[in-house]
Amino acid sequence: MTHPAVRAGAADAPGTQEEAGARAAPAEPGQGQSPWRLARHLPVIVMIAAFATYYSAASIQSYEGYGQPAFDLGIFDQGLWLLSRFHAPFVTVMGRNLFGDHTSFILLPLVPLYWIDPDVRLLLAAQACAVAAAAIPVYLLALRRLGSAALATLLAATLLLSPSLQNGLLEQFHPEALLTLTLALALYAAIESKWRLLAVATVLSLLAKEDVAAYIVPLGLWVLLRRNRRWGAAMIAGAAAWTAFAYGVVIQQLLGAPGFYADRIPFGGITGALSEPFRRPAAFFRYLGSDGRLFYLWQLACSAGWVFAVGPEVGAIALLAVFENVVSNDPYMHQIVFHYSMPLAPVVVIGTVWAIARLRRTWLRRAATAVAVVSALASSVLWGLAPWSRQVPTPAWNPNGSFARGASALEARIPPDAAVSAWYPFVAHLDHRTQIYLWPTPFHAEYWGRFTQDGQRLPAAAAIRYVLLPDAYLSAGDRKVLASISHQFTPVASKGGVVLYERVGPGPPIHSP
Secondary structure (H helix, E strand, C coil): CCHHHHHHCCCCCCCCCHHHHHHHHHCCCCCCCCHHHHHHHHHHHHHHHHHHHHHHHHHHHHHCCCCCCHHHHHHHHHHHHHCCCCCCCCCCCCCHHHHHHCHHHHHHHHHHHHHHHCCCCHHHHHHHHHHHHCHHHHHHHHHHHHCHHHHHHHHHHHHHHHHHHHHHHCCCHHHHHHHHHHHHHHHHHHHHHCHHHHHHHHHHCCCCCCCHHHHHHHHHHHHHHHHHHHHHHHHHHHHHHHHHHHHHHHHHHHHHHCCCCHHHCCCHHHHHHHHHHHHHHHHHHHHHHCCCCCHHHHHHHHHHCHHHCCCCCCHHHHHHHHHHHHHCCHHHCCCCCCCHHHHHHHHHHHHHHHHCCCCCHHHHHHHHHHHHHHHHHHHHHHHCCCCCCCCCCCCCCCCCCCHHHHHHHHHCCCCCCCEEEEEEEHCCCCCCCEEECCCCCCCCCCCCCCCCCCCCCCHHHHHCCCCEEEEECHHHHHHHHHHHCCCCCEEEEEEEEEEEEEECCCCCCCCCC
């Protein structure tokens, strides 16, 4: 039988036996099946629900224990709150427009959550649910390609065991978590030639961040070569056009520069990074061997047991994004415990599903699946944040301890329209206001705006009405700044080692920064 993609003018992937086997599987799990047959899907449903519940609860507990600082939870929380109140999303936590920092327009569908209940805990729960849901396209693809609910469930577990996902979910909030789901959907849709779903998932993925073309262009190339030339060419052209628009128009207009993070690319920028291997190969490869980069690559591959190497063409879609992370001089980008690696997980696992489906013998498929899931479990134990991991997630402070209860009680005394400067763990609890600053900003600017004003007193300092700080934990520099404003602010309450300061005299006028 001729594959529809061949009739559309593209050559399908080789390996007709596994393709035929995949097509013989039910088009939709449960369609026309007995209740007993439907029960085979129950384990994956329970697993996904348990994952979402656990990581929602763990991230919320960390927030309530003041373990979720302002970068980045407070940034997205304040930005979404401002949008929900129809304010311009100028985030005073960082001193930049929310979409000038990153073009994460995928956040806009989350704004209605803040109409229902403006609580950052909803945002954390939504993030955990989105990542958990990324296992659904993995399961559906494996079910169609392998014809076994048991193997499909194990491969879905391989994704959820990924240490990059587990760590990312407990590292505040980031749009990369949403990209995990949309990218998984895009890969599933591309492989199964579901064009409408592919279009929606591709657009949503590009809206997650300005550099998502690093995933979409290689995926478009795969579609062009393996499924449909027109769709593949459209994906490549659309991703390139959106990236140019995001950097050259959106970020340029909102930030006043084409990008804030250009200095993360070594060797003078993109051109230098691409040419360096040819100009000075020895120096370039020494650079790649430094700062734990090789270990990072090992961790990424081990999270699915290297099984994707059996048939690497789908897994290779991640190569451009991996190159971006590895070459970057930002150490966070090549550490598996940070959010930059979250979108790589579905590519690696779906690449693993593809590779296993190319094995013709049932016992080989079972063995490869076992290797993948056992390796994923070992990775989770060694580098993840699960109940069985070596490092078990814990909040910074006990949510019911004196410090957390003291901070919460003092926060409740601050009027909702007051401008505030607060210690960084407190900011995400106070950012539903137009002016909230990460201490010692705005009295002594740090990590604010484009960092050109670091060390300066900002005009917004005149508008600050309250300062919330711990009695301990302040650095010598913080105490020096506090001493410099002691004639303007007086302590009005103290509880659990936390002190609330209020401006002396009449409150200042409230204005936008």
